[in-house]
């Protein structure tokens with residue numbers, strides 16, 4: 122299939138999903154999320170032995186959920202929006218083969234959440250990552266309240282989410298967010314080599330290894346994700362959400378209550 126803002130390319134058994142909306146720094150809108158979901162299904166149906174996720178252009182992996190779209194959402198629409206993002210992040214997490222985020226630039230909010238739903242993360246040295254939702258008057262709604270502490274530990278996750286910290290690649294690697302940081306020029310080759318090494322391993326055992334690792338947080342994560350979705354939706358329509366997102370769209374500093 123082909124989509125307007127998502128590409129799926131193949132190199133032998135390795136599939137690469139590229140979010141291709143560089144004019145908006147690859148921010149995720151409804152059509153892009155739906156396309157990501159379809160591309161992930163296609164890659165699984167075609168038996169990819171590794172799936173790479175990245176962003177088009179030199180500046181961004183995914184600069185987050187589309188703020189202009191979110192600006193006027195009601196609570197009910199926020200619930201649907203949260204579900205759509207959860208579905209894509211869950212599909213990455215449940216993808217039968219290992220997934221690798223090639224973080225080639227900004228990865229904020231929903232972009233950070235897509236990266237941490239992948240099994241592994243390789244970053245370019247110019248990458249910057251964070252869960253910045255607090256500054257928009259909302260909370261992470263696509264999985265970070267559950268997945269981020271697993272990855273970086275509770276204190277660091279709380280600092281990142283409470284303060285909306287934007288971490289450079291080195292700091293993020295030290296925090297445990299990135300497994301590897303390489304020069305911007307080397308990112309594609311480094312990810313391709315890692316994906317090929319994974320793709321050469323026995324596929325059935327690889328699938329079992331991933332499923333077994335995913336069991337670790339299964340029960341508690343499922344109820345945590347449901348809670349996150351309700352809390353995320355409940356913030357749409359609050360004065361701080363309206364102000365935070367209007368301020369971004371209008372290019373000014375927000376004034377919260």
Ligand code: COA
Pocket residue numbers: 144145146148149184185186187188189227229230231253254257
């Ligand atoms: N949603 C919608 N549009 C976004 C976006 C987002 N999350 N992030 C960037 N864009 C758009 C900008 O509105 C701008 O569009 P325009 O050219 O039509 O005005 C374009 O992408 C380029 O962004 P700009 O802010 O001009 O680039 P910059 O280099 O000065 O700053 C960022 C880049 C990533 C630091 C800045 O765009 C930013 O902070 N984005 C929001 C990040 C965020 O909070 N994400 C979490 C959302 S849940």
